[in-house]
Amino acid sequence: MKIIQIAVAVAAAALPAAAQVQLTGAGATFPAPIYQKWFSEYASKGVQINYQPIGSGGGIRGINEGTVDFGASDMPLDAQQLKNFKDKHGYDLLMLPTVVGAAVPVYNLPRVTAALRFTGDALAGIYLGKITMWNAPELKAANPGVNLPAQKIVVVHRSEGSGTTFCFTDYLSKVNAGWAAVGKNTSVNWPVGIGAKGNDGVAGMIRQQKGAIGYVELIYAVNNHLPYGLVRNKAGQFVKADIASVGAAAASVTELPPDLGISITDAPGKDAYPISTYTWLLVPSKIEDAQKRQAIKGFLKWAITSGQSEVGALDYVPLPKAVVAAEEKQIARIQ
Numbered sequence: 307m308k309i310i311q312i313a314v315a316v317a318a319a320a321l322p323a324a325a326q327v328q329l330t331g332a333g334a335t336f337p338a339p340i341y342q343k344w345f346s347e348y349a350s351k352g353v354q355i356n357y358q359p360i361g362s363g364g365g366i367r368g369i370n371e372g373t374v375d376f377g378a379s380d381m382p383l384d385a386q387q388l389k390n391f392k393d394k395h396g397y398d399l400l401m402l403p404t405v406v407g408a409a410v411p412v413y414n415l416p417r418v419t420a421a422l423r424f425t426g427d428a429l430a431g432i433y434l435g436k437i438t439m440w441n442a443p444e445l446k447a448a449n450p451g452v453n454l455p456a457q458k459i460v461v462v463h464r465s466e467g468s469g470t471t472f473c474f475t476d477y478l479s480k481v482n483a484g485w486a487a488v489g490k491n492t493s494v495n496w497p498v499g500i501g502a503k504g505n506d507g508v509a510g511m512i513r514q515q516k517g518a519i520g521y522v523e524l525i526y527a528v529n530n531h532l533p534y535g536l537v538r539n540k541a542g543q544f545v546k547a548d549i550a551s552v553g554a555a556a557a558s559v560t561e562l563p564p565d566l567g568i569s570i571t572d573a574p575g576k577d578a579y580p581i582s583t584y585t586w587l588l589v590p591s592k593i594e595d596a597q598k599r600q601a602i603k604g605f606l607k608w609a610i611t612s613g614q615s616e617v618g619a620l621d622y623v624p625l626p627k628a629v630v631a632a633e634e635k636q637i638a639r640i641q
Contacts, residue, residue, distance in 0.1 A: 461499035
């Protein structure tokens with residue numbers, strides 16, 4: 307967990323000697339690098355935010371059980387999950403987008419220098435166990451002129467409940483009919499593969515295992531110097547994940563759902579990267595402790611405005627203006 311440990315250390319060093327308010331959160335590893343940067347900076351305002359990057363499943367569980375002040379998830383909760391929360395607690399759970407990011411297919415093929423191209427069907431075939439060799443016809447067809455090795459593919463996936471897994475499986479469920487047998491969720495019954503914990507765990511395993519393929523959030527590929535593939539989008543174009551292509555996916559949604567549970571996987575548009583996603587903080591609409599309530603509201607307002615200027619340096623995409631405007635109304639609901 308190299309990335310997260312470094313970030314936590316930086317955050318701790320930046321804290322004032324006696325923070326006025328302490329908040330606890332847990333959940334997604336996908337946005338953890340930007341969250342730790344934000345939390346470290348916001349400590350100067352007298353708010354200490356302790357965040358545990360344990361995966362989206364843990365963040366959802368923590369906020370449902372009331373063991374944290376906020377959760378974090380890369381999977382939007384559905385209507386039934388939101389209803390269950392309200393039935394249990396008597397007030398709403400708000401889903402508040404923070405940044406936009408991308409899950410990318412990373413691999414370890416030292417002798418292949420060209421960036422590989424993947425179709426959705428090929429990725430599904432690999433994770434279904436139907437494509438087992440790197441020189442399989444489906445991969446060769448998408449990568450003409452590339453000398454793919456006659457080497458067995460080592461499949462790596464997340465071992466815990468993960469919003470990155472939801473993003474990846476949500477995409478596969480939209481582009482491959484055979485993926486219905488596996489489905490989309492933070493955790494699925496993988497037909498093949500080895501599990502690793504966290505985006506950093508998957509990245510570490512890919513780095514160590516020749517012939518491996520996995521999926522991680524973009525910054526984990528960049529920070530671990532892992533090659534990642536271009537993915538064919540809905541318009542038939544092979545697109546590399548970057549700020550422009552993820553931003554194009556976010557811009558494809560012009561009508562926002564009331565709960566802000568926005569899906570941008572397999573987005574239309576020739577420039578859109580197809581495995582893009584929002585990530586959310588899960589915040590209750592009622593917070594009894596007045597200091598905590600004001601601290602959370604203050605941080606959220608800062609994060610979706612001033613904080614957005616910092617996300618590009620960590621390979622995330624800022625929130626569209628329409629999302630910020632809608633979110634400001636949601637934050638005002640916190641009482």
